[in-house]
Amino acid sequence: MTRRGLADLRTALAGLDPLPGELVRVREEVPARYGVGARYARWAGTPAPPPTGPGPAVLFERVVPGGGGAARSVLIGLYGSRRRAAGLLGLTPGAMAHRLLDAVASPVAPTRVPAGRDRPRDLLAPDLTALPVPVLTDEDAGPYLTLGAVLATDPDTGVRNLSVHRMCVQGPDRLTIWMVPGRDLEAAHRAARRRGGNLPVAIHLGLGPALMLASCCPASLVPAGVDELAVAGALGGAPVELTECRTVDAECVAHAEYVIEGELTADLVPENPDGPAATPEFLGYQGRAHPALPTVRVTGITARDGAILQTVSGPGHEQSVLLGFGMEAAVLGRLRRAGAPVEAVHCPTAGGGQLMVVVQWRAKRSSADDRLVREAAVSVLEEFRMAKLVVSVDEDVDPESDADLWWAMTTRLQADRDLAVLPDREGFPLDPTQSTAYSAALSADGRTAKAHFDCTVPYAQRARFRRPRFTEPAAEPETVAPPPVRISAGPSPHAPRR
Incomplete structure (x- = not known):
């Protein structure tokens, strides 16, 4: 278009x-x-x-x-x-x-x-x-x-x-x-x-x-x-x-x-x-x-x-598409101003375009980036009231692919070390879980527990997580084909007689 x-x-x-x-x-x-x-x-x-x-x-x-x-x-x-x-x-x-x-x-x-x-x-x-x-x-x-x-x-x-x-x-x-x-x-x-x-x-x-x-x-x-x-x-x-x-x-x-x-x-x-x-x-x-x-x-x-x-x-x-584009820009701008090495931000429609944020990070350059990714993701949860879940992924994961996101969450996350929970934060009451009737751990309706799923590969282990690259075959040199050889075996029994 x-x-x-x-x-x-x-x-x-x-x-x-x-x-x-x-x-x-x-x-x-x-x-x-x-x-x-x-x-x-x-x-x-x-x-x-x-x-x-x-x-x-x-x-x-x-x-x-x-x-x-x-x-x-x-x-x-x-x-x-x-x-x-x-x-x-x-x-x-x-x-x-x-x-x-x-x-x-x-x-x-x-x-x-x-x-x-x-x-x-x-x-x-x-x-x-x-x-x-x-x-x-x-x-x-x-x-x-x-x-x-x-x-x-x-x-x-x-x-x-x-x-x-x-x-x-x-x-x-x-x-x-x-x-x-x-x-x-x-x-x-x-x-x-x-x-x-x-x-x-x-x-x-x-x-x-x-x-x-x-x-x-x-x-x-x-x-x-x-x-x-x-x-x-x-x-x-x-x-x-x-x-x-x-x-x-x-x-x-x-x-x-x-x-x-x-x-x-x-x-x-x-x-x-x-x-x-x-x-x-x-x-x-x-x-x-x-x-x-x-x-x-x-x-x-x-x-x-x-x-x-x-x-x-x-x-x-x-409605989620309309809300999501603005939320993506706001999060991207916030992370860039903080100097975070962010590549892209995507807010899936399943989260209403605002409650779930996928952050794609640039390739890590040192072990210090492991901590930087986690701190920056938590800052998004703290500063954006609507954000309930943040999922961090590497450059080789397509943030707009549901299948790729689930793959990354399955193979690049251990819940005991890669899941951070922020309890009882200001949230958005249209989510029916954000109420004291749902969770006694919440101090008031419209508050929520937030979470960061770190599906990025630790810098020191990046060699173990390489995805395959499929190589296109080399183009064969063009050759000029010889003219076809015609072999005569006598008249066909179905050929018209003259």
């Missing part, structure tokens, strides 16, 4: 259309309630429940909204494989972390679209029930925006933030929003409340790949004061174009398929008044509803002609 998809979602899809097996179009009518999720589940990939496996992006062209009305398009699975997600930017998966680090170091500021040059957009009624927002399971609290990128400006600092959050449709013009504590959007919301007002927001559904990948970068990668839109501009090779919202005092991305305009208020309502479940989460389990969440009051919706609503299935490769 070439570097298409930098401008908008439709350019990305146009680049996939001619490639076999990359984009499936479903033209029959499908209900937003259960239909999209159930059909895509076979392609979602782990941690979706089996049988499943990574598959194509799927564009459902006629999805009927839960509230009735005209069928609209829904896209799911665009980032369902690391190869395709990176390819949308003209990169390989292994190059993504390096490109993200470069983008953070050299951001490209967004620009404002001049008046009169805006892309045509329709102003729709502020009615979320008219949109084809999927409901995945019969336990869900309702329709969820799972890939809504929220753009807001902190009124105290003036810094923009673009980030993705779980949002449940609670009515025609109401959304609940779960902001993970400590994130920039929460800080901007609190700043607005201190000033006695609501926070204007623009929620984007259907953005170009550079923007989506930038919006999923962790705070450990993008420092405070750095605009994610500027990171996206550097990642995509061109400034992001902004325009004014129609119904609130806020900016929005000009090329977005849908923009839901509104205000993040102080009103708190239960995410699911009727039960404990929310919607499936990226670690593969049914999410639990929050008893009280802030709400977004929708003031207007704008859309391009024939707009495509982009979504993800909670459990599956796609």
Whole structure:
């Protein structure tokens, strides 16, 4: 794939259309309630429940909204494989972390679209029930925006933030929003409340790949004061174009398929008044509803002609791929700044792209590197709250191959000397083992034991662990073959007679 998809979602899809097996179009009518999720589940990939496996992006062209009305398009699975997600930017998966680090170091500021040059957009009624927002399971609290990128400006600092959050449709013009504590959007919301007002927001559904990948970068990668839109501009090779919202005092991305305009208020309502479940989460389990969440009051919706609503299935490769690239870049940057001899970092989708980190180390130069690898790996567990497991491997192990990782763990690890456990560290409560109900050794819910699996070969024993190298046979010199010798043995009994 070439570097298409930098401008908008439709350019990305146009680049996939001619490639076999990359984009499936479903033209029959499908209900937003259960239909999209159930059909895509076979392609979602782990941690979706089996049988499943990574598959194509799927564009459902006629999805009927839960509230009735005209069928609209829904896209799911665009980032369902690391190869395709990176390819949308003209990169390989292994190059993504390096490109993200470069983008953070050299951001490209967004620009404002001049008046009169805006892309045509329709102003729709502020009615979320008219949109084809999927409901995945019969336990869900309702329709969820799972890939809504929220753009807001902190009124105290003036810094923009673009980030993705779980949002449940609670009515025609109401959304609940779960902001993970400590994130920039929460800080901007609190700043607005201190000033006695609501926070204007623009929620984007259907953005170009550079923007989506930038919006999923962790705070450990993008420092405070750095605009994610500027990171996206550097990642995509061109400034992001902004325009004014129609119904609130806020900016929005000009090329977005849908923009839901509104205000993040102080009103708190239960995410699911009727039960404990929310919607499936990226670690593969049914999410639990929050008893009280802030709400977004929708003031207007704008859309391009024939707009495509982009979504993800909670459990599956796609969300983990989006989260994993940013986590890889953050860990790679941290280790490089510390002078560690790291070659590559990979965050498998089985760990949600964040809880499991595979670090590939350069060839050891002395026995001192044995200790350096272990100390650096432990530092990742200590400094990255989400990281639960770190697996260290040598240069001759492919960090993106599950088979190679299991081979290394089987033949290059002795648990009594190569496994380090860090008890009772700050963790991530969506992992159901990170609770006092699971382990009495934990001091509180959301804490966890962490572990480093050192599958690197000790420097002094490296000669015992050599993998075979298969040699290509030497090319034989070209010779000119003599003309074939024809031997006549008389006429064939089957030859035609003259």
